[in-house]
Amino acid sequence: MISHLPEGAKTGVIFLHGRGGSAWEGRALLDHAGLSTVALAAPQAAGQSWWPTSFLAPAARMQPPLLAALDRVEEALGLLRHFGLPPEQIWLMGFSQGACLALEAYARMGCDLAGVLAFSGGLVGQEDTGTPSPALYGHADKTFAYPGERPGRVWLSVHEQDPHIPLKRVQDSAATFRALGAKVDLRLYPGAGHAILPDDITALRQALAPTSA
Numbered sequence: 287m288i289s290h291l292p293e294g295a296k297t298g299v300i301f302l303h304g305r306g307g308s309a310w311e312g313r314a315l316l317d318h319a320g321l322s323t324v325a326l327a328a329p330q331a332a333g334q335s336w337w338p339t340s341f342l343a344p345a346a347r348m349q350p351p352l353l354a355a356l357d358r359v360e361e362a363l364g365l366l367r368h369f370g371l372p373p374e375q376i377w378l379m380g381f382s383q384g385a386c387l388a389l390e391a392y393a394r395m396g397c398d399l400a401g402v403l404a405f406s407g408g409l410v411g412q413e414d415t416g417t418p419s420p421a422l423y424g425h426a427d428k429t430f431a432y433p434g435e436r437p438g439r440v441w442l443s444v445h446e447q448d449p450h451i452p453l454k455r456v457q458d459s460a461a462t463f464r465a466l467g468a469k470v471d472l473r474l475y476p477g478a479g480h481a482i483l484p485d486d487i488t489a490l491r492q493a494l495a496p497t498s499a
Contacts (some may be wrong), residue, residue: 288309295323406443447477
């Protein structure tokens with residue numbers, strides 16, 4: 287677990303890296319955005335991957351590694367709470383595979399959190415439903431029946447032709463969070479790509495900037 291707990295921090299974020307990435311990327315991202323006074327907790331996945339397959343894989347294959355990854359998110363949340371931050375001042379943030387984990391964590395355990403910033407990601411989902419679909423890159427759909435409400439904010443961004451994140455899953459994720467009461471900002475970037483873009487950095491600054499700024 288990489289942590290950065292500056293004295294007097296009013297806001298915190300749990301950063302979740304993508305496949306092949308590192309927890310240190312969270313610190314670099316905050317520094318790049320000029321948010322060095324924000325508290326950070328960033329768990330590191332074993333083998334640099336939260337799960338060994340696509341997040342679109344059948345639920346039976348996804349559940350064991352997903353549940354283990356959610357436990358790591360819970361540990362990070364506990365660290366920031368112990369530091370003294372109230373849950374309504376804590377965000378989840380991730381890129382790619384980490385964005386999928388951040389969204390799923392917010393859907394499953396984020397009822398009192400500030401929200402989630404998901405750069406190139408979509409909900410993992412629950413049970414399998416339907417048949418394989420080209421819109422989901424040959425995978426079946428999932429159910430998204432999360433109990434309760436999520437009144438926070440959700441930033442979802444993705445290229446329209448992302449090679450790893452189907453547009454349909456991102457749109458379904460946005461609809462799911464809107465139904466849960468979240469304020470959703472869905473940004474679709476034209477063409478193919480899989481990256482964090484300037485709009486994402488702007489959204490990061492707006493969400494995490496100290497309240498005294």
